[in-house]
Amino acid sequence: MTVRRTRRRRGVLGVAVLAALLAGCGIRPTEVPTDFGAAPSRVPCALSGPDLGSRSGGEFSVQVYLVCTSQLVSVDRAVSLPKGQGTPDRVRLAQALLDELEQTPGGDERQAGYTTDVRRGTTVSGPAAGDPDNALRLNVLPDDLSPYALAQIVCTYANSGASAKDDKVVLGGPGGDPLRAYKCSPEMRTRPGLMPAPAETVG
Numbered sequence: 001m002t003v004r005r006t007r008r009r010r011g012v013l014g015v016a017v018l019a020a021l022l023a024g025c026g027i028r029p030t031e032v033p034t035d036f037g038a039a040p041s042r043v044p045c046a047l048s049g050p051d052l053g054s055r056s057g058g059e060f061s062v063q064v065y066l067v068c069t070s071q072l073v074s075v076d077r078a079v080s081l082p083k084g085q086g087t088p089d090r091v092r093l094a095q096a097l098l099d100e101l102e103q104t105p106g107g108d109e110r111q112a113g114y115t116t117d118v119r120r121g122t123t124v125s126g127p128a129a130g131d132p133d134n135a136l137r138l139n140v141l142p143d144d145l146s147p148y149a150l151a152q153i154v155c156t157y158a159n160s161g162a163s164a165k166d167d168k169v170v171l172g173g174p175g176g177d178p179l180r181a182y183k184c185s186p187e188m189r190t191r192p193g194l195m196p197a198p199a200e201t202v203g
Contacts, residue, residue, distance in 0.1 A: 045073050045112055064100045065155040065189075066114040067148050072155055072189040075109065091126040094136055094162035098124055101152055117148035131179060132202065134170050136162070141173035142180065142197075151192035155184035170202055179203065 045068040059080045065072040077100050081092040101118040104110075127135040136157070142150055156162075157169045172179040179202040187195045 045069060062097060063159055064097060065152045066105060066116050068114045070193055072151055072192050075114065088126060090162055093160065094124045094157060097156050097160060097162060098122055101156060116152065117146045118152055132170060135172065135179055136170065137172045137174060139174055141177055142171055148192050150197050151188050154182040154197055155189060158184040
């Protein structure tokens with residue numbers, strides 16, 4: 001009996017000491033049993049970006065879609081239209097957005113968990129002969145892009161004046177690649193790696 005009482009007193013004393021330590025650290029002890037979960041070290045996909053609306057020197061505010069926690073999340077960027085004599089503003093905007101998607105996120109974006117799947121060297125041009133006016137053609141086949149990269153491009157274009165028409169993006173590859181009208185659906189934004197891009201063949 002003496003041994004059991006001693007052990008019990010030691011257990012009670014240990015709990016009391018632990019509670020005092022937790023209280024001293026500003027942590028409130030919880031009742032047992034406790035379901036211990038992973039405590040995140042940083043809130044993912046959270047940015048406190050600067051106000052881009054006041055940019056000058058030909059720059060203006062846009063939103064591009066990056067990948068974070070396997071979802072598409074929009075971030076603010078400031079871009080200026082690339083030079084292109086005789087190139088419509090819509091196509092130059094599409095290339096500026098593509099240039100932003102190709103950049104590897106750095107600084108706060110990288111620390112918050114943002115990535116991009118759009119590879120450098122991807123370019124876009126306006127409609128080819130016989131294409132509808134709102135068509136855009138990449139220098140790679142859309143089917144050769146990763147599901148994440150295609151979703152990033154489609155949702156970024158759909159959220160801008162680059163090619164949005166009825167919330168659809170008419171996109172194709174080089175040459176005679178058939179055009180498709182893509183839609184940035186909620187499922188595509190939340191599960192871009194699993195949900196194929198909703199598309200309809202154009203003409």
